[in-house]
Amino acid sequence: MTMQRRDFLKLVGAGAGISAATALSGCAGTGLSDTTGGRRVVVIGGGYGGTIAAKYIRMMDKSIEVVLVERNDHFVSCPFSNLYLGGILPDLSTLTIKYDKLTTNHGVKVVQAEVTGIDAAGHVVQTSRGPIKYDRLVVSPGIGFRTEEIKGYDAKTPEIMPHAWKAGPQTLLLRKQLEAMPDGGTVVLSIPLGPFRCPPGPYERTSMIAMYLKKHKPKSKIIVLDANPDIVSKGKLFKKGWAKYYQGIIDYRPAKKVTEIDTGKMTVLVEGIEEVKGDVINLIPPQRAADIAVAAGLVGDDKRWCPVNMATFESAKHKDVHVIGDASIAGAMPKSGYSANSEAKICATNVVALMNKREIVGLSGINTCYSYITEKEAVSVAAVYTLQDGKIVGVKGSGGVSPDLNEAEAIFAKSWLNNILTEMST
């Protein structure tokens, strides 16, 4: 009752602001600092979630002004970055998108800036180019790392032991290190306890690095130190693929949590005791929501992830702020690009409904993750989601993993990437 009242008052107040908007624009770095005209949605993060939220809100309601704030002028996809590491892709160009067509096709205003804070009470986003006012905010900033949980980790560590868990320079660095490693060398891949971005991702990476070693450095091996008790996703299929193609190359060790590192000696310590040395160390730290989500107080009691009303993805912490993608707690939906895409559409639909005082629309979502085992064979996991008692759950009887490694999915996966990146950029 109170909420509706406040919304109503806000609408009235906003109406008065419309005429002032034109007069005041241009005063600040973004020209978006003073008033909103009552119909402005700001989206933080131009990745898998943010681009789709921005585009779909505009597709559904042209009367809503959408401002997308992203620190970079382009985005590099994590999906398929493992194929670059494996040597299947020559560079990252097929994984890179720009934002210009979101502006020309849909009228999304793109502001390249670092978001430094969110004033939820004042409905203002602080950025490196000045403040931006909003009526509703959608936050899709991805992940941050809990590096404080690894002894010896400092600001320079990623330059020596790359995570490559955000695609771009880190991916290029890891690939360079693999290329520079002499034959007979050891790659160490450290996987944190879940939940982390892309449950099957580390195991696809293991497969792709093993494929590279088998082809180019056959005397080398990869030691996988997995903090989890077993492979987190598609375990049977990965194990089958590894036994079939990478016997003697992959040394998979479950329940091995890396707690300490020494970048000088190029070693990692498992539970502070067992030392493992690597020529290349791909250290994926434990994860949480991106820094900005933590700083803005959007994370829950665990101080890691953002609790939301799963019907609309509105934050449980701040009103008129929605959190989607990896940063959010989305019930059964995993932290994947496809989930972020699907959540963005659910969120966009209901942001539009809320801004127009319409009833919220029931939820329906999908996730799919393809993983390559070799250049020619892939596997997938898929699921369809619905809302039950306020929680996102898988629809009974749907989804599951591929029956076996297969060539068809290695072909379809490429088209998936093409379609999802085209969705995000046109």
Place this chain on the structure above:
Amino acid sequence: MKQRWSRWALTAGALTISATAFAAGPSAEMLSNACAGCHGTHGGSAGLTMPSLASQSKTAIVEAMKKFKSGERPSSIMGRIAKGYSDEQIDMMGDFFSKQKFHATSQAVDAAKAKKGADLQEANCSRCHLDDGKDGKDDTPVMASQWLPYLQMQMQLYQSGARKMPDKMAEKVKPLSKEDLDALLHFYASVK
């Protein structure tokens, strides 16, 4: 008296809120948008193998989904996905995609093959695949502008027996050579 009124107001408030919390089921758009991560925005695929659904015949989509769901039609992934929807929801999605704008594609096709295909389709396929494959009548899918590698994969599934061809279509397809069939698919892919 005053208290009674405010209590009544509270109850009314609670009712309004729960009405929002338990909103109606997903709309056709909500259901269909989730498919677009693979099939493209509004079902217009950027290729090369994921099929477009935009402006596809409604019955063709509904029939395909039901066959994926039952396992009658082979699939790499659609079987697992189709099982997540009721018949009513499948109907809503079929309706949504059938109403989207036709997605013309510019694909690399072999011009000579496409020309040969254009001649062959007249006598062999046009009775069902109407108007150069642009019109999908009932359960006959639209094939114009569909991605060539997708059509080729489907034709392989038909010929291996994994996907069951309609009897009347089989009568026409069986006598044709591999080259003729490939030419036909090049033709349909090239239609805009």
